Amino acid sequence: MRRASVRLALALVLVFALGCESPAAFPVPAGPPIPMALDVKLPCYTLGTWLLQGFSESLAIELAKYNIRVVDNREAPKAVAVINLGLYGYRQVIDVYLTRDGQTIPAGRVHMPDLSETTVEMAAQLVAQVVGRSAWGLGEPAPDP
Secondary structure, eight states: OHHHHHHHHHHHHHHHHHHHOOOOSSOOOOSSOEEEEEEEEOSSOOSOOHHHHHHHHHHHHHHHTTTEEEOOGGGOOSEEEEEEEEETTEEEEEEEEEEETTEEEEEEEEEOSOOOHHHHHHHHHHHHHHHHHHHTTOSOOOOOO
């Protein structure tokens, strides 16, 4: 009896965990993935890089939904996503730019309530959407507020 209830509980946890994964926000074009490097920065120098690493890892997972493969900068990627986590004097914003063929264009801006580690990692879903639309040419750059 107890073994059956444990199995049922594990099955429910697995179903709920799989159900929580959000799909891509728009239809992704078929074909090979776009190789893209990430350049994630804070507005000022910090000693610790755990925030940048955690965000970059979350963003790489989210970008896979949009058929974008995150590669190292040394692999000559097709594009580079430049992501500024906050600005001087306005820390509740993430600015996203896309660099291709030496040309940098604004891809969009994501507003957040704060720059806590949890909030920034959750914002990776929104940033991936902005990067994906820009990388696949599916939307105009978001206007500055």
